[in-house]
Ligand SMILES: Cc1ncc(C[n+]2csc(CCOP(=O)(O)OP(=O)(O)O)c2C)c(N)n1
Ligand code: SF4
């Protein structure tokens with residue numbers, strides 16, 4: 001029987017082994033970005049803004065013009081890029097420590113201004129790169145190297161739901177939360193990321209996709225167990241869905 | 253070009269930036285430089301440029317970094333506390349070799365300090381300012397005309413060296429009004445930036461502008477190359493020398509303090525005292541050679557600053573094989589007048 005590929009290998013995705021741990025889902029998120037840019041035919045006009053976290057080497061995997069932003073500042077850097085080159089398709093790729101902690105001011109104001117940029121937000125509930133410390137997204141009871149007894153509501157507060165916050169801001173045209181733990185969810189995630197870039201292309205406003213992802217290494221779980229945790233613990237607290245869609249709103 | 257304008261220093265800088273072809277400006281309100289963003293918020297869009305009031309100086313400096321990565325002329329401005337917040341981005345720009353202009357209208361510190369003039373940021377400006385082993389070019393205008401001219405030069409140097417350039421003024425320079433001849437710059441775009449800037453990777457591999465160098469020896473190699481660049485910047489050093497040839501004592505002062513000291517020198521000359529002035533115009537590179545030559549010619553030195561003594565270190569380094577420099581520091585809180593410098597100069601002359 002002849003195999004029919006569901007999707008072709010996007011040329012912009014550099015064919016090389018990654019530095020990611022086994023079972024890490026940064027790689028899937030990279031590929032979905034690559035596929036969306038390829039499908040929309042915008043690879044040659046795209047400028048990426050990489051952030052500080054495990055994905056700092058984004059430019060080793062995506063063959064794009066790329067600028068490295070300081071920790072948390074990617075939305076401000078992207079603002080500068082877009083204002084200088086309005087014809088470019090501009091996106092940031094940020095982790096949850098980067099975006100939801102140190103970079104909270106930059107992401108909120110970038111969204112609120114309605115900058116015509118896309119943000120891919122990879123939420124793995126920990127600071128992956130620095131060794132699994134507590135992030136603002138760490139779930140209650142989750143053990144990390146800086147909350148070894150488990151995150152506690154009284155002491156550390158509740159995990160932040162970024163997609164809901166971003167959706168509430170005036171400049172946000174599109175905002176969704178997706179996961180890549182099942183084939184079905186990967187297909188949904190692909191569609192959301194594509195939508196996000198399409199909205200930028202159409203000049204509709206700011207677009208944001210939160211991708212729930214694993215960090216097996218710092219969760220101290222096997223790749224399979226980590227993937228299961230996405231369904232059992234993450235999705236119940238971080239519900240999947242579209243939280244803002246200006247096209248849908250316009251139709252009402 | 254014979255048009256003459258009567259401008260505040262802040263407005264002269266804003267106008268010069270537009271004349272220089274600045275495409276993007278990012279800023280956050282802080283006294284005493286608010287005239288710059290206020291002027292640009294209306295004037296920059298008129299010439300097709302982008303004005304963004306950022307959510308903080310941290311964001312403003314990072315927006316500058318982003319625009320710089322695209323090879324366009326871009327600027328931010330602030331005053332001391334805001335410049336402190338920009339340092340991480342400036343360090344990344346230096347490491348990633350990105351051109352941009354940063355204006356600091358120095359006010360009193362530390363902390364919230366005051367909103368009056370000060371030269372308390374000399375060390376921060378000339379020693380890199382942020383983390384890591386790097387330098388920024390630092391231009392220090394003393395008059396409103398010079399503020400205009402050095403703003404034009406700042407953009408030119410930023411692109412020539414692919415490096416951040418600091419324009420260091422103070423509340424005196426920003427607020428005083430003087431006649432200005434608005435010169436027309438030779439260059440307002442930087443076509444050579446097309447060889448390194450981000451445009452979208454068309455028919456070529458993606459370009460990466462970064463400051464991360466993890467491979468064995470890579471950072472050492474990068475920093476060695478940066479060091480060679482900082483060395484090459486030496487040719488840009490500038491200073492104004494005033495009545496130094498037959499002087500016994502050379503006063504060294506920069507910016508608006510240099511200009512006030514010049515009035516004192518003029519007055520003391522009229523009274524027959526052999527005193528001259530060197531006013532550094534570039535603080536990095538520091539005009540070391542000029543001072544060393546004067547030291548070798550047997551001059552004595554007095555450094556006057558609007559702080560507790562910062563540039564005096566550089567003067568001492570410049571003349572160290574021959575002599576030393578005395579120091580007089582005017583403290584923040586009030587504007588010095590030429591009279592304030594008379595007694596310290598006469599004391600250094602040995603009277
Ligand atoms: C100003 C600054 N503070 C701290 C760090 C150290 N640091 C590097 S990556 C990181 C956290 C990254 O976590 P996250 O954004 O969640 O990305 P992940 O690695 O989990 O994908 C931190 C704190 C830094 N590089 N810069
Ligand atoms: S530490 Fe976590 S986020 Fe980083 S590569 Fe490994 S699994 Fe991925």
Ligand SMILES: [Mg+2]
Pocket residue numbers: 053095096097122123124125126127128135
């Ligand atoms: Mg993380």
